[in-house]
Amino acid sequence: MKTVIQQLTEAFGPSGYETEVTDLIKEMVEAYADEVRTDVLGNVIAIKKGSQEGRDVMFAAHTDEIGLVVTFIDDKGFLRFANVGGVSVSTLVGNRVRFAGGAIGVIYQEKGAWKDLTLDKLYIDIGAETKEEAQKMVRLGEFGIFHREFTDLGNRLIAKAMDDRIGCVVLIEALKKIQNPKNTLYFVFTAQEEVGLRGARTAAYGIDPDLGIALDVTLTGDMPEAMRMEVALGKGAAIKVKDSSLVVHPKVKDLLVQLAEENSIPYQMEVLERGGTDAGAIHLTKAGVPSGAISIPTRYVHSPSEMVDIRDVQACVDLVVALAKVDLTGIC
Numbered sequence: 615m616k617t618v619i620q621q622l623t624e625a626f627g628p629s630g631y632e633t634e635v636t637d638l639i640k641e642m643v644e645a646y647a648d649e650v651r652t653d654v655l656g657n658v659i660a661i662k663k664g665s666q667e668g669r670d671v672m673f674a675a676h677t678d679e680i681g682l683v684v685t686f687i688d689d690k691g692f693l694r695f696a697n698v699g700g701v702s703v704s705t706l707v708g709n710r711v712r713f714a715g716g717a718i719g720v721i722y723q724e725k726g727a728w729k730d731l732t733l734d735k736l737y738i739d740i741g742a743e744t745k746e747e748a749q750k751m752v753r754l755g756e757f758g759i760f761h762r763e764f765t766d767l768g769n770r771l772i773a774k775a776m777d778d779r780i781g782c783v784v785l786i787e788a789l790k791k792i793q794n795p796k797n798t799l800y801f802v803f804t805a806q807e808e809v810g811l812r813g814a815r816t817a818a819y820g821i822d823p824d825l826g827i828a829l830d831v832t833l834t835g836d837m838p839e840a841m842r843m844e845v846a847l848g849k850g851a852a853i854k855v856k857d858s859s860l861v862v863h864p865k866v867k868d869l870l871v872q873l874a875e876e877n878s879i880p881y882q883m884e885v886l887e888r889g890g891t892d893a894g895a896i897h898l899t900k901a902g903v904p905s906g907a908i909s910i911p912t913r914y915v916h917s918p919s920e921m922v923d924i925r926d927v928q929a930c931v932d933l934v935v936a937l938a939k940v941d942l943t944g945i946c
């Protein structure tokens with residue numbers, strides 16, 4: 615599983631430009647799904663057929679990561695940029711960016727900018743000495759991502775884009791394990807979550823599922839002087855109660871808790887005060903879809919060094935596998 619995590623987290627995939635990631639995923643799931651298709655927005659949908667009495671369950675994990683886009687190139691060849699998704703300014707200074715075409719640069723700040731740091735006081739140095747030289751290395755409007763390698767610390771793993779490649783890994787590993795599911799499963803690797811849950815919206819409309827489950831990272835409260843939050847690394851799959859995009863359907867929340875207990879899967883309850891997931895878009899599809907989320911506890915979300923615990927990832931895989939088998943009569 616660690617190899618898959620490394621491959622997917624090191625791939626290039628800012629919102630709207632996810633094909634390097636989805637090409638890898640398609641290769642990984644092909645042998646295990648009954649059908650794999652890609653839609654207009656770039657969502658990859660892997661289908662595993664269930665029995666007649668089963669329901670249609672849509673699982674969603676997003677393939678895109680937060681990034682940057684070049685907005686301006688000055689006379690000396692320095693770049694100015696805007697964010698793609700929720701980039702937090704405090705994680706940028708001194709970090710490196712890799713652009714779609716391969717150029718690599720360092721982000722730095724103007725003099726005195728640290729006092730009130732905003733994106734427009736930051737620039738990217740790609741080693742060019744003139745505007746013309748820079749223009750040969752990157753184009754205006756080119757997207758970039760954090761340039762960071764995967765690190766294995768044993769149980770704990772660090773990488774950029776754990777949000778949400780780790781959710782993709784959970785779905786891939788679950789798909790590998792599931793045989794003859796009761797329910798028909800749509801494993802959707804969604805595009806453009808970080809810019810507004812866009813891929814999940816169209817995918818859910820097309821599938822029209824009976825139940826929707828997002829797999830995504832959530833914050834933790836277990837670091838020094840962290841915000842008050844019960845979720846911690848190593849304590850199991852996080853079953854969402856609510857976030858800013860969704861109040862989890864009580865029946866879905868209770869079902870996930872019941873499945874975790876019955877299968878002795880470590881779990882914890884998650885109340886996320888700010889942030890959302892694809893389930894926020896799925897549950898508002900057509901006449902409404904009962905939806906919930908299984909979250910992977912993650913430290914330093916939206917920084918170049920997001921940390922997860924492999925035991926939590928395993929617990930999330932086990933919970934998805936359990937849900938594939940269960941009788942959903944009376945739930946949805």
Ligand code: CO
Binds near residue numbers: 777808916
């Ligand atoms: Co995110």
Ligand code: ZN
Binds near residue numbers: 778807830
């Ligand atoms: Zn995410």
